[in-house]
Amino acid sequence: MPAILTKIREQASRVQPSIALGVGVGVALAACAVYGTRDKKHAPPCNNNNNYKVAKNGKLHNVDNGTANGDTCGGRCGAEQCALCRGDADTDNKQNIEDADETQSVEEHIPGLNLEFIRQLISLARIMVPGVRSHEVAILSAHTLCLFTRTFLSIYVASLEGSIVKHIVQKDMRRFAMLLLQWFGIAIPATFINSMIRYLESRLALAFRTRLVNHAYDLYFKNQTYYRVANLDARIENADHRLTEDVSVFTQSVAHLYSSLTKPCFDLLLIVLTLATYSNKMKGNIFIGPSIATVVICLTGQLLRLLSPKFGALAGEEARMKANLRHVHARLIAHAEEVAFYGGHKVELSQLQAAYKELVAQMTSVFNKKLWYVMLEQFCMKYVWSGTGMVMLALPILTATHSQRDGSSISDRAEYMTTSRNLLNSAADAIERLMSSYKEIVTLAGYATRVSDMLVVFGEVARGRCVRAVHVQPHAAFQVTFRDNTPVPDGKIIYTSDLSIKLRNVPIVTPACDVVAAGVSLDIAPGTHLLIVGPNGCGKSSLFRIVSGLWPVWGGELHVPRPCACAHCADDGGAPAGYCTSRPIMFYIPQRPYMSQGSLIDQVTYPSRAAAGDAAAARRAAHILRLVRLDAAAARHGGLWAVRDWRATLSGGEKQRMAMARMFYHRPVYALLDECTSAVSMETEVVMYEEAVKEGITLLSITHRPSVWKYHTHVLEFDGCGNWSYRPLDKDTHVTTALPSIAPPTNNNNNNNNNTTDDQQQQQH
Numbered sequence: 001m002p003a004i005l006t007k008i009r010e011q012a013s014r015v016q017p018s019i020a021l022g023v024g025v026g027v028a029l030a031a032c033a034v035y036g037t038r039d040k041k042h043a044p045p046c047n048n049n050n051n052y053k054v055a056k057n058g059k060l061h062n063v064d065n066g067t068a069n070g071d072t073c074g075g076r077c078g079a080e081q082c083a084l085c086r087g088d089a090d091t092d093n094k095q096n097i098e099d100a101d102e103t104q105s106v107e108e109h110i111p112g113l114n115l116e117f118i119r120q121l122i123s124l125a126r127i128m129v130p131g132v133r134s135h136e137v138a139i140l141s142a143h144t145l146c147l148f149t150r151t152f153l154s155i156y157v158a159s160l161e162g163s164i165v166k167h168i169v170q171k172d173m174r175r176f177a178m179l180l181l182q183w184f185g186i187a188i189p190a191t192f193i194n195s196m197i198r199y200l201e202s203r204l205a206l207a208f209r210t211r212l213v214n215h216a217y218d219l220y221f222k223n224q225t226y227y228r229v230a231n232l233d234a235r236i237e238n239a240d241h242r243l244t245e246d247v248s249v250f251t252q253s254v255a256h257l258y259s260s261l262t263k264p265c266f267d268l269l270l271i272v273l274t275l276a277t278y279s280n281k282m283k284g285n286i287f288i289g290p291s292i293a294t295v296v297i298c299l300t301g302q303l304l305r306l307l308s309p310k311f312g313a314l315a316g317e318e319a320r321m322k323a324n325l326r327h328v329h330a331r332l333i334a335h336a337e338e339v340a341f342y343g344g345h346k347v348e349l350s351q352l353q354a355a356y357k358e359l360v361a362q363m364t365s366v367f368n369k370k371l372w373y374v375m376l377e378q379f380c381m382k383y384v385w386s387g388t389g390m391v392m393l394a395l396p397i398l399t400a401t402h403s404q405r406d407g408s409s410i411s412d413r414a415e416y417m418t419t420s421r422n423l424l425n426s427a428a429d430a431i432e433r434l435m436s437s438y439k440e441i442v443t444l445a446g447y448a449t450r451v452s453d454m455l456v457v458f459g460e461v462a463r464g465r466c467v468r469a470v471h472v473q474p475h476a477a478f479q480v481t482f483r484d485n486t487p488v489p490d491g492k493i494i495y496t497s498d499l500s501i502k503l504r505n506v507p508i509v510t511p512a513c514d515v516v517a518a519g520v521s522l523d524i525a526p527g528t529h530l531l532i533v534g535p536n537g538c539g540k541s542s543l544f545r546i547v548s549g550l551w552p553v554w555g556g557e558l559h560v561p562r563p564c565a566c567a568h569c570a571d572d573g574g575a576p577a578g579y580c581t582s583r584p585i586m587f588y589i590p591q592r593p594y595m596s597q598g599s600l601i602d603q604v605t606y607p608s609r610a611a612a613g614d615a616a617a618a619r620r621a622a623h624i625l626r627l628v629r630l631d632a633a634a635a636r637h638g639g640l641w642a643v644r645d646w647r648a649t650l651s652g653g654e655k656q657r658m659a660m661a662r663m664f665y666h667r668p669v670y671a672l673l674d675e676c677t678s679a680v681s682m683e684t685e686v687v688m689y690e691e692a693v694k695e696g697i698t699l700l701s702i703t704h705r706p707s708v709w710k711y712h713t714h715v716l717e718f719d720g721c722g723n724w725s726y727r728p729l730d731k732d733t734h735v736t737t738a739l740p741s742i743a744p745p746t747n748n749n750n751n752n753n754n755n756t757t758d759d760q761q762q763q764q765h
């Protein structure tokens, strides 16, 4: 019996390193083989993304703007909000609407480890790591160095432990004590390196996130993309969630995956080399182990791949549901007062519960799928592999026909056993980590798709290409032009150099291609105070959107002031050429004004910001607040520099006065007033209108209040059936919102609208 044991020990000392080497090489080969054969195909389209569910309700179409040239441009508001008018526009009015069912700009695919994912990852990596001299490369290099050092330390510790066991077997107290001290000594750099790895991983994730966020923000704020993505394009829901949560999760996963892939690779490489050295020393067989390991790992890898749930698609769907839940919460917070007044909490609660339930169902389904998959994974990696290891260990010993004496001592064999087993364990861990990374990779694919799609859509929308459902209906007076089954906005934008705004046969067409009114023609110059009236939904605000450049011009000609491209004017919202002043050209004031974050003075100066303690700005703001009768409210809320949530703090009427204060502060050439004083008392309203006219601000007003009609010189009246009339305003006669004299729309209505307008001429269509 002792003879057999000795024989086994001798065999073991030979076989162990070779098995270890075999497992290492085999496992590395197998891992490459398994990863190399995964999901190379292009996956079929799926509807897991809600962006496309929207599309199924109607026809998804795509609005495409080209590039500006000559005298035409896509931006024509020239106001504070319009990047197009500041000369950084790269769009014009050429827009193509394609059937998005045939031409999706963001290709639908199942997120997973496939070519599409690799393509997305490469394009995102180009943004995250812009060059070899970048900050990110420095962090990556330091991180890689730490990972490499950690692997060396692991091997060193494994061999140290082997030596310790050897000296225990030799009963060499002194060497044992020295090695133990060495072992403790190595713990200090090892723990530091471990901590550095985590630190650098977090820094890397943050650096990647910063790059992506900066890139996304650039696109998001270019050419009013933030507006177009929400209003003219249907591909992205909840852009806020993608910009915050999804980008953060994606970058953290990338940074984590980098270490969880790099470290096992280093481990394998160095362990295989180390074991090869041992094997050479022991003259072990290096072919049996790799062959068995390769076969077993290939088989288990293929099995895992076949039975793996679609983690990428599941992660993408979960992210969408989280975004939806957050959106429902955000909506409730934004409209809490209205909901409370209506007593609508039951509806809101049911919507919240539905969103949460949907998320819970999705997460439960993921957990259930993971339960079986992790069970299978553990079974394969922990038991099948260990069993294979045991077979490999036993085979050479059991099949050996004679003992081979090599002169090595028992203590040497104990050292080899301990060291190689430690290394073998590390190699197995490394392989397990590599195989488990598959889950992480496909989950990452889900987030990569969301982030990449977001950037693609932002880029396209910034270039003027939008995709949304359109319902083109025939209209008697204006037909949307089609080219290759694609409706094309055919309008022209022409710059004027005398501050005038002219419309020639411009139809009012919504983003859904509904023609609200056709052939609108009018002439406005500074001093032409225009009153716009008509029933709800007749296109009054839409006219402002077209003139401001938010919506495309589908036909006719739109003449707007050419913006001045100098840095001063660009900063101040764009002044027309030859009128290089700090006055913006157009200033839109809505019925429900926007209150920005910050102090009261920030509300007055928005979208500019007064520097802290700017006495001149404060004096001017205080004067304007007195003018709009907000001085008492300002004093009550802590003065000009008090910071509050002004959206909740100010009443509806106060907010409208604040918006008028903003207009007085900026003194635009044209003020687009969209029922912006509906909640203001008539007496103050009249004062504000009077003051605006005195300040030289030309009013383009949508208002139902006859008390302010007298401040206008012209009227544009819509009847709500597509007809309109533009004429000088006779202050003694009443303007009606139902025009008896307006003829019903006819086919030649568009031709009638070709007449040039002037102040004397009245047009009715």
Ligand SMILES: Nc1ncnc2c1ncn2[C@@H]1O[C@H](COP(=O)(O)OP(=O)(O)OP(=O)(O)O)[C@@H](O)[C@H]1O
Pocket: 231, 232, 510, 511, 512, 516, 534, 535, 536, 537, 538, 539, 540, 541, 542, 543
């Ligand atoms: N983003 C949009 N997408 C599609 N259709 C829109 C969009 N915005 C407005 N519309 C449609 O365009 C039409 C005109 O809207 P607009 O806001 O110009 O009306 P309005 O005359 O200002 O009405 P109100 O007096 O009620 O403010 C409406 O039928 C509206 O449904």
